[in-house]
Amino acid sequence: MEQHRKRLNDLRAQAQLGGGEKRIAAQHAKGKLTARERIDLLMDPGSFEELGMLVKHRSTNFGLEKQQFLGDGVVTGFGQVNGRLVYVFSQDFTVLGGSLAEAHAAKICRIMDLAMQNGAPLIGLNDSGGARIQEGVSSLGGYADIFFRNVRASGVIPQLSAILGPCAGGAVYSPALTDFIFMAEGTSYMFVTGPNVVKTVTHEEVSSEDLGGAKTHAMKSGVTHFTAPNEAAVIQHLKTVLGYLPQNCEDEPSVLAYESGNEERPALDSIVPESALQPYDIRGAIQEVCDADSFTEVQKDFAENMVCGFARLAGRSIGVVANQPAFLAGVLDIKASTKAARFVRTCDAFNVPLLVFEDVPGFLPGTDQEWNGIITNGAKLLYAFSEATVPRITVITRKAYGGAYDVMNSQHIGADLVYAWPTAEIAVMGAKGAAEIIFKREIANADDPKAVWEEKEKEYAELFAHPYNAAARGYVDEVILPRNTRAKLISAFEMLKNKVDKLPRKKHGNLPL
Numbered sequence: 001m002e003q004h005r006k007r008l009n010d011l012r013a014q015a016q017l018g019g020g021e022k023r024i025a026a027q028h029a030k031g032k033l034t035a036r037e038r039i040d041l042l043m044d045p046g047s048f049e050e051l052g053m054l055v056k057h058r059s060t061n062f063g064l065e066k067q068q069f070l071g072d073g074v075v076t077g078f079g080q081v082n083g084r085l086v087y088v089f090s091q092d093f094t095v096l097g098g099s100l101a102e103a104h105a106a107k108i109c110r111i112m113d114l115a116m117q118n119g120a121p122l123i124g125l126n127d128s129g130g131a132r133i134q135e136g137v138s139s140l141g142g143y144a145d146i147f148f149r150n151v152r153a154s155g156v157i158p159q160l161s162a163i164l165g166p167c168a169g170g171a172v173y174s175p176a177l178t179d180f181i182f183m184a185e186g187t188s189y190m191f192v193t194g195p196n197v198v199k200t201v202t203h204e205e206v207s208s209e210d211l212g213g214a215k216t217h218a219m220k221s222g223v224t225h226f227t228a229p230n231e232a233a234v235i236q237h238l239k240t241v242l243g244y245l246p247q248n249c250e251d252e253p254s255v256l257a258y259e260s261g262n263e264e265r266p267a268l269d270s271i272v273p274e275s276a277l278q279p280y281d282i283r284g285a286i287q288e289v290c291d292a293d294s295f296t297e298v299q300k301d302f303a304e305n306m307v308c309g310f311a312r313l314a315g316r317s318i319g320v321v322a323n324q325p326a327f328l329a330g331v332l333d334i335k336a337s338t339k340a341a342r343f344v345r346t347c348d349a350f351n352v353p354l355l356v357f358e359d360v361p362g363f364l365p366g367t368d369q370e371w372n373g374i375i376t377n378g379a380k381l382l383y384a385f386s387e388a389t390v391p392r393i394t395v396i397t398r399k400a401y402g403g404a405y406d407v408m409n410s411q412h413i414g415a416d417l418v419y420a421w422p423t424a425e426i427a428v429m430g431a432k433g434a435a436e437i438i439f440k441r442e443i444a445n446a447d448d449p450k451a452v453w454e455e456k457e458k459e460y461a462e463l464f465a466h467p468y469n470a471a472a473r474g475y476v477d478e479v480i481l482p483r484n485t486r487a488k489l490i491s492a493f494e495m496l497k498n499k500v501d502k503l504p505r506k507k508h509g510n511l512p513l
């Protein structure tokens with residue numbers, strides 16, 4: 001047996017080394033961790049069980065038979081994160097640049113299949129030069145095998161992708177099909193084609209960082225949902241986000257122990273400024289209403305006129321969607337609509353109830369928006385809310401104008417409860433614009449047009465710039481004092497916790513893409 005033990009130990013030691021000491025040192029020199037060091041940071045100590053450690057590729061192209069590394073550039077297995085079963089793959093850049101080919105892909109597919117069979121989240125730690133060029137079409141096939149599984153698993157188990165190095169070519173599409181992408185600042189890149197190809201094809205000169213770094217994808221493309229300054233922080237954040245999600249779509253998110261106390265929050269009374277023209281940061285309201293320090297924002301630097309994120313309310317996991325009056329007055333545009341639509345669908349897929357804060361002047365007008373499809377993209381948000389079957393509650397803090405009133409989780413599209421603060425203004429549009437349209441002739445013919453306009457504006461505001469017409473029709477269930485919002489929401493979500501709502505039988509809906 002001693003002989004057998006030695007052989008096994010030698011093989012294990014060889015596998016642990018990946019591409020070898022030199023390449024590990026190079027990885028460290030770039031400020032990056034190895035595939036195994038990342039797994040150690042992610043998993044509960046001693047819980048990781050590796051599968052396929054001794055797998056090797058079978059390619060003989062371009063002398064590849066002389067470049068054999070046990071595990072073929074990816075560490076796969078299962079274990080626990082904060083006591084919960086998860087499946088993980090971690091690509092090893094020290095082995096052929098983490099490139100993906102037949103055996104590497106087969107290992108990933110195997111744990112994806114196990115994750116699906118056993119209803120547990122899949123976590124991908126990506127660091128790859130894309131399709132292994134030497135293996136040709138086997139590499140492309142391997143990617144497609146993974147994409148197919150990503151799609152089949154979508155909405156069944158949470159899939160979380162950390163990007164911890166260059167992810168080029170096919171390496172970006174698997175993460176794009178998962179629920180959340182996390183990127184490390186300064187060391188991770190995502191692009192379909194790198195700077196050299198870009199230069200050849202479009203003659204643009206661009207650095208990797210500008211083309212596909214964490215900041216670019218956080219601020220410009222919205223491809224990444226989270227960024228963090230280093231790999232350890234990325235992995236920690238991934239664990240935090242996982243904490244809001246259940247194991248699978250049949251499961252409920254965990255509810256943390258919570259001791260109820262005085263739920264009144266007087267600070268909320270002064271969140272909305274006296275003047276309707278003055279902006280304020282809706283995050284202040286979210287933080288007051290939700291459990292202390294529980295709010296984790298998603299796509300924080302993208303479409304800042306819409307704030308989305310996970311939080312806890314009396315220990316319960318919720319998804320918060322809020323117009324942000326402090327940025328572009330909280331207007332609904334293409335980016336904000338798609339950002340919120342995606343988040344609403346993610347929450348709904350994983351049984352996370354939705355809380356909406358509404359202060360929106362309407363959809364953004366203009367040729368840019370119209371020509372880029374605000375109609376189709378705005379419809380995504382309408383679709384996402386209308387389709388969601390989780391408990392959902394809206395709090396109208398100030399403006400709920402026009403189509404945006406309908407879209408932002410109104411009762412008409414299935415909100416379970418709608419609350420309004422006394423500062424709410426629920427109308428077709430703002431008083432100034434409304435007066436200009438309705439009293440166009442009177443204003444034009446008046447001796448003092450400005451005075452008439454102001455008078456009509458006041459008249460319209462008195463009639464409509466409040467929540468009481470909507471409350472009289474029952475469109476608003478209750479007008480509440482801001483300070484009581486938290487207490488109201490705690491008991492409302494408790495009341496809705498056994499909600500049953502089913503969509504009509506269909507193959508699948510036809511979301512306007």
Ligand code: HXC
Pocket residue numbers: 095096097098099128129130131132133134140143166168169170171173194
């Ligand atoms: C095989 C690869 C590789 C690849 C990197 N390596 N990418 N081997 N196939 N795709 C190897 C290198 O030869 C090198 O081997 C080692 O990994 C480290 O690479 P470096 O270039 O030294 O590292 P770095 O300077 O950090 O640059 C990383 C990189 C660059 C940006 C990823 O290597 C690169 O541009 N690679 C090619 C990216 C690409 O075009 N991939 C194919 C995309 S097509 P040694 O032995 O020297 O350590 C694709 C199609 C799928 O993916 C489409 C599906 C939809």
